[in-house]
Amino acid sequence: MLLVKMGDITEEDCDAIVNPANSLGIMGGGVALAIKKKGGEEIEKEARAKAPIKLGQAIATKAGKLKCKYVIHSPTMEKPAQKIPLENVRIATRAALDLAKKLNLRSVALPGMGTGIGGISYEDAAKVMVEECRKFKDLEIRLVAFDPTFYKILKKLVEKNG
Numbered sequence: 672m673l674l675v676k677m678g679d680i681t682e683e684d685c686d687a688i689v690n691p692a693n694s695l696g697i698m699g700g701g702v703a704l705a706i707k708k709k710g711g712e713e714i715e716k717e718a719r720a721k722a723p724i725k726l727g728q729a730i731a732t733k734a735g736k737l738k739c740k741y742v743i744h745s746p747t748m749e750k751p752a753q754k755i756p757l758e759n760v761r762i763a764t765r766a767a768l769d770l771a772k773k774l775n776l777r778s779v780a781l782p783g784m785g786t787g788i789g790g791i792s793y794e795d796a797a798k799v800m801v802e803e804c805r806k807f808k809d810l811e812i813r814l815v816a817f818d819p820t821f822y823k824i825l826k827k828l829v830e831k832n833g
Contacts, residue, residue, distance in 0.1 A: 672811045673804050675829050676780075677822045680815040681709040684738040685778035687731065689767045691785060692744040693751045696722035700752065701787040706742060710735035718744050726759060729766040731774060741774070743767045747785045755789040760796050764803040771810060778811040783821055793821045801828045 680688050680702065690703050696718035698707040707715050717732040721744075724730050729745035745767035747759045764784050771779045784800055785791035804812045814829070816822035 673801070673829055674811070674813045675822065675825045676813050676815045677817075677819065678815055679705075679817065680780055680782045681705055681737060683780040683813060683815060685780050685811070685813060686739060686776035687741040687743045687771055687774070687779045688734075688737065688739050689779060689781045689784075690718075690742050690744045691747045691763060691782065691787075691789070692718065692724065693753070694723045694725060694746045694749045695719065695751065696724060696744060697751050702782045706737070710737040710742065714742055718742075727762050727766050729763075729770040731770060739780070741776070743770055743779070745770070745784075747789050752788055755785050755791065757785075757791055757795050757799060759789070760785040760791055761799045761803055764800050765806075768803065768807045768810065768812070772807065776810070778813065780813040780815050782815055782817065786821065793818070793824050797821065797824045797828050801825070 698715040745763040747763040
């Protein structure tokens with residue numbers, strides 16, 4: 672099931688939320704920083720202890736004070752604050768969802784992958800994310816948009832393709 676929500680991903684009550692990470696596990700900006708601020712420093716400490724995380728891989732950490740059970744860290748970039756190619760959005764989305772399946776999770780929430788620091792447009796990221804999410808029919812996937820424009824783009828794409 673694929674759902675689109677407007678809101679703050681750090682407030683999601685599900686099995687896991689996804690952090691569009693860097694390979695070093697540093698949570699210094701964007702969604703990563705919001706997760707660290709709300710969930711606690713221990714999330715970053717655990718992620719950095721498991722680094723480096725290659726593009727195309729994902730790791731899970733405990734979720735600290737967040738409502739979810741896990742944070743899945745799936746790199747969209749190697750180093751913090753890099754601009755990325757669109758293919759990294761596809762690779763990171765797939766890696767996060769593959770790990771959710773391996774962990775036997777039922778529900779996972781994703782923010783815009785690569786839409787902040789990575790510099791990918793909302794339209795391009797939404798198209799690729801929805802394509803990848805549709806391959807995981809047995810997972811409840813929540814696409815959580817913090818920005819109303821991104822929400823509308825996601826909603827339109829999901830409704831258009833059923």
